[in-house]
Amino acid sequence: MARITAGIACSHVPAIGVAMDQGITDQPYWQPVFKGFEFSRKWNEENKPDVVFLVYNDHCTAFDASVIPTFAIGCAAEFVPADEGFGPRPVPVVKGHQKLASHIAQSVILDEFDLTIMNEMEVDHGLTVPLSVMFGDRKPEDDWGTLVVPLAVNVVQYPAPTANRCYNLGKAIRRAIDSYPEDLNVHIYGTGGMSHQLQAERAGLINAEWDQNFMDELVNEPDKARKIDHVEFLRETGSEGIEMVMWLVMRGALDEQVTEVHRHYHVPASNTAVGHLILENHA
Amino acid sequence: MTEKAYDDIPGTFVFDADRSREGYWLNQFCISLRLQKNRDAFKADPEEYLSRFAMTEDQKQAVRDRAWNRLLELGGNIYYTSKLAAFDGIVFQDLAAIMSHMSRDDYRKMMVDGGRSIEGNRYKSEWEKK
Numbered sequence: 493m494a495r496i497t498a499g500i501a502c503s504h505v506p507a508i509g510v511a512m513d514q515g516i517t518d519q520p521y522w523q524p525v526f527k528g529f530e531f532s533r534k535w536n537e538e539n540k541p542d543v544v545f546l547v548y549n550d551h552c553t554a555f556d557a558s559v560i561p562t563f564a565i566g567c568a569a570e571f572v573p574a575d576e577g578f579g580p581r582p583v584p585v586v587k588g589h590q591k592l593a594s595h596i597a598q599s600v601i602l603d604e605f606d607l608t609i610m611n612e613m614e615v616d617h618g619l620t621v622p623l624s625v626m627f628g629d630r631k632p633e634d635d636w637g638t639l640v641v642p643l644a645v646n647v648v649q650y651p652a653p654t655a656n657r658c659y660n661l662g663k664a665i666r667r668a669i670d671s672y673p674e675d676l677n678v679h680i681y682g683t684g685g686m687s688h689q690l691q692a693e694r695a696g697l698i699n700a701e702w703d704q705n706f707m708d709e710l711v712n713e714p715d716k717a718r719k720i721d722h723v724e725f726l727r728e729t730g731s732e733g734i735e736m737v738m739w740l741v742m743r744g745a746l747d748e749q750v751t752e753v754h755r756h757y758h759v760p761a762s763n764t765a766v767g768h769l770i771l772e773n774h775a
Numbered sequence: 776m777t778e779k780a781y782d783d784i785p786g787t788f789v790f791d792a793d794r795s796r797e798g799y800w801l802n803q804f805c806i807s808l809r810l811q812k813n814r815d816a817f818k819a820d821p822e823e824y825l826s827r828f829a830m831t832e833d834q835k836q837a838v839r840d841r842a843w844n845r846l847l848e849l850g851g852n853i854y855y856t857s858k859l860a861a862f863d864g865i866v867f868q869d870l871a872a873i874m875s876h877m878s879r880d881d882y883r884k885m886m887v888d889g890g891r892s893i894e895g896n897r898y899k900s901e902w903e904k905k
């Protein structure tokens with residue numbers, strides 16, 4: 493049977509991808525960011541997933557203002573890294589697990605979560621940066637070393653789905669994966685955040701104390717974390733901090749009790765607080 | 776517009792359904808600049824290119840003026856307006872500096888020192904006292 497063995501939370505700051513693509517990760521500005529990923533890459537090597545279920549948001553790349561699905565699951569055979577205005581990132585094409593993706597879509601929709609199904613989709617830094625964090629440098633001619641099932645969540649237009657809705661969707665995804673007959677080691681990623689505001693006069697806002705507390709709650713008291721409302725996210729973590737609802741999908745798909753094997757937090761990467769967790773399921 | 780629970784957050788335009796409706800063509804104009812052929816067309820004849828999108832005159836003027844905060848006020852969203860900034864060769868962090876009325880270096884230093892503090896930046900009333 494397929495099983496979810498671990499959950500990974502990870503910011504997906506585009507500048508992290510740029511720093512890797514330009515080979516400047518050992519510069520003093522970037523060194524502390526990437527130092528915190530060294531353990532993760534080793535751990536990932538030792539616990540290699542067959543499939544990553546990757547929860548991220550599209551930044552007006554695959555979806556412009558004309559279509560805004562709240563939850564969209566990628567069921568395509570492959571997902572090409574998009575040109576976000578500076579040419580596509582020089583990284584491998586992302587390969588899907590089509591059978592698992594369509595199984596999850598079917599199971600989750602019958603579980604009353606009405607997903608949008610994407611049979612063609614380009615992916616942006618929101619999806620490729622976390623893969624780069626965990627799998628390290630990969631060239632376009634390489635492969636990522638894992639299959640990926642993407643789930644794009646709207647966090648651009650208010651309101652994003654609530655933290656609680658995301659958490660419950662995570663539980664439905666867990667039920668779907670648990671009922672898939674093929675033997676697969678699945679990791680689930682919740683990406684984005686942490687505190688950051690990219691717009692207007694409050695741009696640059698960071699709330700490190702809130703972020704750390706959020707990580708504690710997410711790991712140990714998810715019933716508290718899933719009750720955080722949108723206004724708290726907006727006020728306390730900046731208008732783009734709302735991305736953290738995606739971490740709740742990941743948490744919902746894990747056991748009630750998890751083991752935190754790694755935590756990394758650093759300010760700044762560009763305009764953003766970088767947060768990263770690796771959580772293992774017990775079973 | 777009715778009053779909203781997030782209206783009292785200072786220096787922030789929450790991109791909600793009202794803003795999305797108002798800003799639709801402005802945002803579609805901005806995102807069109809993701810593609811080279813559209814950037815070429817906008818560069819060659821800005822007014823002609825702008826006329827292809829059903830924006831209000833205020834929105835067009837804010838585009839001409841590169842009035843970054845005004846664009847957000849008129850329904851623009853940062854992930855869209857940043858494409859116009861990129862067209863001008865302005866990177867994200869420098870755009871953030873401009874929007875918050877800081878020099879490039881001061882903004883960068885603020886971020887390296889831990890970012891803009893949450894203290895004093897939660898409520899509009901805190902800004903009015905300043």
Ligand SMILES: [Fe+2]
Pocket residue numbers: 504549551618684685735
């Ligand atoms: Fe993002």
